[in-house]
Amino acid sequence: MIIGIDLGTTNSLVSAWTDEGIKLIKNSLGEYLTPSVVSIESNGETFVGQIAKERLITHPETTFQEFKRNMGSDVTYKAFGRTYTATDLSAIVLRELKQDAERELGQEVTEAVISVPAYFSDSQRAATRNAGLIAGLKVNRLVNEPSAAALYYHVSHINEDEKYIVFDFGGGTLDVTLVDAFENIIEIQGISGDNHLGGADFNEAIAIDICSKNDLIWPALTDYQRALIYHHAEIIKIRLSTESELEYKFRFSRNKEDLFAKEIVYRIDLQHLVDISADIYEKIKCVMIRLFNDAGMTKEDIDDVAGIILVGGSSKMPAVKLFLRSMYGGKLLVDENPDEIVCKGVGVAAGIQQRSGNVKDLILTDICPFTLGVGIVNDVMSPIIHKNEILPCSRTETYQTIKDMQDEIIFSVYQGEYHTASRNKLLDKISLKVEPLPAGEATVDVTFSYDINGIFEIEFDSKYMDESVVKDIAQSSGLSEADLAARRNRLAELKSKSKENRNKLSLLMEKADRLFAESNMEQRIILGNAMEEYQRALRNANADAIEASKQNLENIIEIIERSIYGLPDPEI
Missing domain, CATH: 3.30.420.40 (ATPase, nucleotide binding domain)
Structure with missing residues (x-):
């Protein structure tokens, strides 16, 4: 399959x-x-x-x-x-x-x-x-x-x-x-x-705007604080897909143990989102x-x-x-x-x-989404496969020595659209030995082949070389069999939680724990008690108690979320 x-x-x-x-x-x-x-x-x-x-x-x-x-x-x-x-x-x-x-x-x-x-x-x-x-x-x-x-x-x-x-x-x-x-x-x-x-850029634009309106400096925030603001910025962006304007509230603290968080109130409408995202558009x-x-x-x-x-x-x-x-x-x-x-x-x-x-x-x-070529004299990009050529494709160009008795040619392979070769992305450097002759007499045919999977192969052929050389550029960016085996073994050491019920239970507790970090003292007491009750039911493996405590925890999470995020609902 x-x-x-x-x-x-x-x-x-x-x-x-x-x-x-x-x-x-x-x-x-x-x-x-x-x-x-x-x-x-x-x-x-x-x-x-x-x-x-x-x-x-x-x-x-x-x-x-x-x-x-x-x-x-x-x-x-x-x-x-x-x-x-x-x-x-x-x-x-x-x-x-x-x-x-x-x-x-x-x-x-x-x-x-x-x-x-x-x-x-x-x-x-x-x-x-x-x-x-x-x-x-x-x-x-x-x-x-x-x-x-x-x-x-x-x-x-x-x-x-x-x-x-x-x-x-x-x-x-x-x-x-x-x-x-x-x-x-x-x-x-x-x-x-x-x-x-992408959409993440809108999240960041909103996050930075939240900071600017609340005397916060985005680069100076801790990992926890940035993650907290970014989380709410994403929620705001999603809500603006169905609402033309909104007022959004959340609690901002130094860390997840901080009980003395301040409330941030952020107002935004579609026009303001357009304004703060001008560079994205x-x-x-x-x-x-x-x-x-x-x-x-x-x-x-x-x-x-x-x-x-x-x-x-x-x-x-x-x-x-x-x-x-x-x-x-x-x-x-x-x-x-x-x-x-x-x-x-x-x-x-x-x-x-x-x-x-x-x-x-x-x-x-x-089609090939970029130009592929080699750098030549004066740092000029010499294209071999041009951008938008239909794949698979194979193209050949001929290059010659530029100095008398030159016995080596170094081909720098680039990807990009700049005329100046060094401004493009360097993919590889290949050094070839050629017969030393007067300038321009020793030539090398360079063939680029690129397929629909991004497999990029270069062949160098010349009567002035001992033998043809074939280089797989994609493979040079890849991993050897030994590297792959080592990486697979390392991945196997990382244990994946994949059982359905366990995942659902974990999700509820992680959501509750994340919300706990944003709650005020009164909300933390109520939420903490509900979390402990749920964990106790899980330990005792009582099906009725698990379902009842789970439902209670879900209800409390919903009420606190609505309270924190400024949605209309009875307060705790």
């Missing part, structure tokens, strides 16, 4: 293509969305998803989110003396999704199709593939997120030949893609994006303009586009929709659940890989 995984910045989902069609798979809490959050305990126990998200406030030093933004980088995360990369944390999330799929499908899962942002670099794609391998999954294909969305839309919504734009605005990335769908072919014609722009505009420019589209071409498909949770924001309508007059195509579209698309892609049912003959083409 091949599963499809949307490994998101904020949330992740898993799907499969079955005899009945696409099937979204629920996690152990009965939800489709699993927050991409990992929390690690001192004994090696890991929490993934909603439980981990609740621990962002109570255990901020050892709970991690939005690590997808650092895939393929040197950024590390530390917990109890051990160091983790974004790849390691992503592998923990993938393991959880794999276990969810195996539980619901009733069979072992060993293969997956995983979505990645269209603008992910070669090293970021390699890191994603490595995360899958560490989690015990053979990654059959990496599919660009907007391509996956286009695939699902073509299968389920679009019955005729159309050209449209996929606007994929997630928690941490923005991808905008031009798609031409006809017959059984979905052709990607242009890609633009920003790997560091400017970045969105730049991404859209770059797409049209790269595709060589005139105003008439843009007018011919059937519409914009909105994908990703952040695209649900009314302010984002208003901005798109003001910039582009075409219709917005909104699915009932934009959070799920990419996952449904990778599920369809998994069905194509399995040669299943009525999707087996679908063809999804993709």
